[in-house]
Amino acid sequence: MISNSSVYMILPFRFMRFGLDILIVNEAGEYVLISGKDFDRLRNYQLDTKEDVFLNLRNKHIVTDTDLTLPVYLLATKYRTKKSFLNDFTALHIFIITLRCNQKCRYCQASSEDESRLEFDMSAETAKKCVDLVFRSPSPTIKIEFQGGEPLLNFETVKYIVGYAKKLNRMYRKNLEFVICTNLLGLNEEILDYLEEHKIWVSTSLDGPRNLHDANRITRKGTGTYDLVMKNIRVAQDKLGIERVSALMVTTRDNVYKLNSVVDEYVNQRFNSIFIRTIHLYGRAAKEKLGYDVGTFTKNYKKTLDYIIRLNLDGVMLSEQYATIILKKILTPFATTFVDLQSPAGTGISCVVYGYNGDVFVSDEARMLSKMGDNRFLMGNVHKNKYQEIFNGRVIRETVENSCVENMPLCSECAFQMYCGADPVRNYSIRGDLLGHRPTSEFHQINYLVIRHLMELNKQNDSDIMNVFWSWITNRSIEEIKRSKRG
């Protein structure tokens, strides 16, 4: 048997069986599918350097028949690009403006308080100290996101933060953005004018048509919120522009079998994206038993993704964001900013949460754990600690060290490693340790199955589906994608 070990070298790769083929992924996340037979020939140095299989593998830096320096240099450059989210330490700053809320959603993980409990509002003094800390972040981009409770109930503090952050930014000159996550129930003309004037993005919640939305998203008196939310979505879109108003949904046992009707509702309400999100079983969501098993979610997710793809092919522009993030990771050299699918995890380094009282957490789930009496992920408090103590302290260091998929059991050798991430807070809340147990982790299982499904669709290489995917990744219409392909 001929060996070409003196002719070519094999570079680092990860692999997995993919039907009858083998999926090979290089250090930078570029992939190639080859037959099992060719895989054996590759490993035994039996490929001819002129054959297509070899040339394809060489293009993806999985083999080289030249000096090792060039592929190492190129792979390092691509790897750096994929990990460029690390340069944005810390980009997303979530402010819990108040714990008060005018809703009592059945899946609420934030443990909201009654509207009369003013002691749970963030004060101007705390807000100032938080903003001072925000601008210590080396990240050139700063996004301040107002959450709650319901942030419109403490809108004076929102206004104070916007004003003070803009003032500080005259000196820091960062790319500064504001987002308000609101249920829109308290929206009025004055607030809208302010949001428009200061170019504040609006992120609201919509779980589907009336029966599905009102199944979980109810007022404190137990009445539905659908009609008012619909009215105010329309008002906000008309005033601020459709692109400045987005919505998020939560998949519960109520809508998991009816996701197509949720999609239809998003189309009817003129949204151009939907994020089919799994429920996090913290707080009330756990008590109300709103969850479902992994198989139920992934089966219905796949069906709904097919439905959304068909809608796009029929001329409706609606992207599914979970798929878009993963596709961007698979098909482009760029990094994404979605904290749940990063390694190390985005908790604390890409995203940080400031509680109403100035406590600083690595994530909102960490804040929820604290509410339940466990301060494992409390980084510090803006009134007591300095920037270095909070952002270079034990909590953030441990969180980072224990959320690198490159070192985690099962993930370290997984071919999907570059497309996936870790969630140390969820691992801790379920298992009591930050690493967790991959084979039984629902977070791991869902990510694995969704990534695999998207990889299968890529493998099919159907030109219509790929056009839809590229339109999502590049935020362009399918017609534009077709035109750019024609050159």
Add this chain to the structure above:
Amino acid sequence: MKTCYVFQDRFHTSLEPDAGSILIATLIPKQESIDLRDIEKQFKDELIDQQIRLENEKLFSGIRKLIVEQAFKPITYPELKAKIKK
């Protein structure tokens, strides 16, 4: 051990030494409804894959380390070339 770990979603696993260099892997289903027909084949495939990964790790860990090091602490192309030659 890594092979057993992969199956822990569906099985309680144990690994014990037998005579000589033989290891006995025991898989006990967590639920009666688990389909056992292909498990032996799946386990053998996984064992082979893990063996390949171990071999790859021996071969490539040095280059992998170099790629990550170059990504975060870049040196010039000639410096990298000189380092690789060493």
